[in-house]
Every structure is written in C-alpha cells, then in structure tokens.
Amino acid sequence: MLTKIELTKFKKILEQKRDELERVVSNRDAITIEKSADALDEVQHAAERELAIRNLDRESNLLRSVRLALRRLDDNSFGTCLHCEEEISPKRLNAVPWAAFCIQCQEQADRHREDGEDELLEDMLSNAA
Numbered sequence: 001m002l003t004k005i006e007l008t009k010f011k012k013i014l015e016q017k018r019d020e021l022e023r024v025v026s027n028r029d030a031i032t033i034e035k036s037a038d039a040l041d042e043v044q045h046a047a048e049r050e051l052a053i054r055n056l057d058r059e060s061n062l063l064r065s066v067r068l069a070l071r072r073l074d075d076n077s078f079g080t081c082l083h084c085e086e087e088i089s090p091k092r093l094n095a096v097p098w099a100a101f102c103i104q105c106q107e108q109a110d111r112h113r114e115d116g117e118d119e120l121l122e123d124m125l126s127n128a129a
C-alpha cells in the first residue's frame, strides 16, 4: 500500500503534469493551415502540421491518462492495476505516475497493440472511466 506521503507526492506530480499538458493541448488552435504560393513551402508546412497534430494526439492521450490517475487518487484506487487489480509496483509508479496497469498487463496490452488490436487498451481505459 502507498503511504499518505507517497500519495501526496504523486498527486503533486500528476497535477503539475496535467497543468503542463493542458497548456500544450489548449494551443491546439495554434495549428493553422498556412497557405503559400510556393509549392515546396506547402509540402514543408504540411509535414510540420502533420507532426504537430501527431504530437498533440499523443499529448491529449497522455492528458487523459493523467486525469484518470488523479481521479483514481480521489477514489483511493490509485496504484492498483485496472485490469488484474494487483498493486502496481512503486518503481513503475515512480517512472510512470499515471500508469493504469501493472507491468504484466501493460505488456500484454502492448503486445495486442502490435498485433493490431489497438482497441483493447482503449476499451480497458474507457471501461475504467
């Protein structure tokens, strides 16, 4: 079990991370479609835009994970794997405070993802939400 001190520490880390990500994600509107007469510029802009959108996707997903972790802190389920309900190791939580799954379940989910079963983790997360 995590001590109150540890939980407070994780809460602080998660809140900081959430604020940081919210700032980044709220800049989403900053991605504008720049028109250029120069065809080469067009290509360059399109590539930059695509990269920015991909980064935002990742950050939005991370933000969601961080928010869910904060909610688990509130309802005292933080540090427990959403899938097998075993405790997530403190070492893992220190590395990834918003981890929703223990390392075994995460590896399993990652394997499924590589197999093209992208929805599994999504399902697990939305069921938990």
Ligand SMILES: [Zn+2]
Pocket (backbone or CB within 6 Å): 081, 082, 083, 084, 085, 086, 101, 102, 103, 104, 105, 106
């Ligand atoms: Zn697990």
